[in-house]
Amino acid sequence: xxxxxKVLDHYNSPRNVxxxxxxxxxxxxxxxxxxxxxxxxxxxxxxxxxxxVDAKFKTFGCGSAIASSSLATExxxxxxxxxxxxxxxxxxxxxxxxxxxxxHCSVLAEDAIxxxxxxxxxxxxxxxxxx
Amino acid sequence: xxxxxxxxxPLETPLGCSKCGALFTPPPxxxxxxxxxxxxxxxxxxxxxxxxxxxLARIVHPDFFSDSDQPxxxxxxxxSAELNRAFEILSDPVQRAEWIVHDLxxxxxxxxxxxxxxxxxxxxxxxxxxxxxxxxxxxxxxMEAVRGLSTQLDRDHSVVLQQLLASLDxxxxxxxxxxxxARELLNQLRYLDRARERAAQCxxxxxxETRGAARHID
Numbered sequence: 001x002x003x004x005x006k007v008l009d010h011y012n013s014p015r016n017v018x019x020x021x022x023x024x025x026x027x028x029x030x031x032x033x034x035x036x037x038x039x040x041x042x043x044x045x046x047x048x049x050x051x052x053v054d055a056k057f058k059t060f061g062c063g064s065a066i067a068s069s070s071l072a073t074e075x076x077x078x079x080x081x082x083x084x085x086x087x088x089x090x091x092x093x094x095x096x097x098x099x100x101x102x103x104h105c106s107v108l109a110e111d112a113i114x115x116x117x118x119x120x121x122x123x124x125x126x127x128x129x130x131x
Numbered sequence: 132x133x134x135x136x137x138x139x140x141p142l143e144t145p146l147g148c149s150k151c152g153a154l155f156t157p158p159p160x161x162x163x164x165x166x167x168x169x170x171x172x173x174x175x176x177x178x179x180x181x182x183x184x185x186x187l188a189r190i191v192h193p194d195f196f197s198d199s200d201q202p203x204x205x206x207x208x209x210x211s212a213e214l215n216r217a218f219e220i221l222s223d224p225v226q227r228a229e230w231i232v233h234d235l236x237x238x239x240x241x242x243x244x245x246x247x248x249x250x251x252x253x254x255x256x257x258x259x260x261x262x263x264x265x266x267x268x269x270x271x272x273x274m275e276a277v278r279g280l281s282t283q284l285d286r287d288h289s290v291v292l293q294q295l296l297a298s299l300d301x302x303x304x305x306x307x308x309x310x311x312x313a314r315e316l317l318n319q320l321r322y323l324d325r326a327r328e329r330a331a332q333c334x335x336x337x338x339x340e341t342r343g344a345a346r347h348i349d
Contacts (some may be wrong), residue, residue: 007136019138031251031252031255032251033246033251033318033322035318035321035322036315036321037244038321038322040251040254040255040322042255058255058259059255060255060258060262096286098133
């Protein structure tokens with residue numbers, strides 16, 4: 001199956017690969033997986049106030065999964081948490097011209113964003129309670 | 132248990148009758164349990180299963196139909212193939228569990244059945260370790276780490292498999308919540324198998340034997 005140029009671009013030079021300190025109070029870590037293909041995706045956000053100032057990802061999976069998470073980190077940087085939560089997998093499908101069999105990769109990326117935001121919010125709540 | 136349409140003897144398999152030798156054309160989509168004439172069950176005695184295969188194979192063996200008309204000969208061949216396929220599935224504990232879970236209407240692997248976050252974190256760690264070992268810069272220490280990982284994966288696989296079979300014994304009711312848990316364990320086995328395959332590739336790339344990695348242990 002041929003990948004679109006945009007997928008190949010993200011695959012060959014993925015943006016924001018790496019890790020943030022998952023123990024930091026400002027960092028939210030999302031981990032999601034797609035068992036049927038064995039893909040696993042980690043997406044982390046660094047938050048100041050309500051704004052995502054940095055994002056990193058590490059994905060083990062196919063080209064489309066890597067491209068979807070790479071694009072996701074690009075899109076959420078600079079956005080508020082609420083804005084990031086509005087990103088839909090369909091936008092990723094459109095931007096990367098993903099074929100129907102690869103739609104689950106974009107779903108994974110959307111879930112990863114939500115998972116990272118949820119992790120950050122839970123952390124913030126537990127820190128508040130701890131005070 | 133149903134009986135033979137031709138001679139009224141009890142049937143051991145819907146494929147044919149052991150008493151009068153009649154072959155039947157059962158409805159399509161039978162489960163491997165149905166084909167082998169067994170109740171759905173998580174734990175299967177492999178010796179008993181083998182014996183059952185031998186006995187049932189005799190009913191549908193094409194050699195016994197060499198004098199029959201062509202449609203009957205073809206039916207015997209199809210039934211033999213189906214019987215062997217059912218045996219293969221039931222011999223493999225993971226495929227067997229997959230069938231039970233599927234048969235009872237559990238969520239499919241495509242539904243987002245959660246895999247625990249801690250487990251996914253582990254999957255990430257395995258993959259990072261495997262990436263390091265597959266990189267051109269891989270060191271002997273990296274390969275040693277993969278060896279350790281491989282042992283751990285084999286152990287985890289057998290633990291999760293035992294949990295899975297225990298969760299299906301006795302077989303849960305249709306659409307029972309327990310099936311969701313079983314699906315989650317099947318998902319974990321997928322990840323474990325995938326990592327074991329990658330570990331085996333690491334060894335193969337270096338000409339090392341794989342110590343039977345990626346084989347199922349019942």
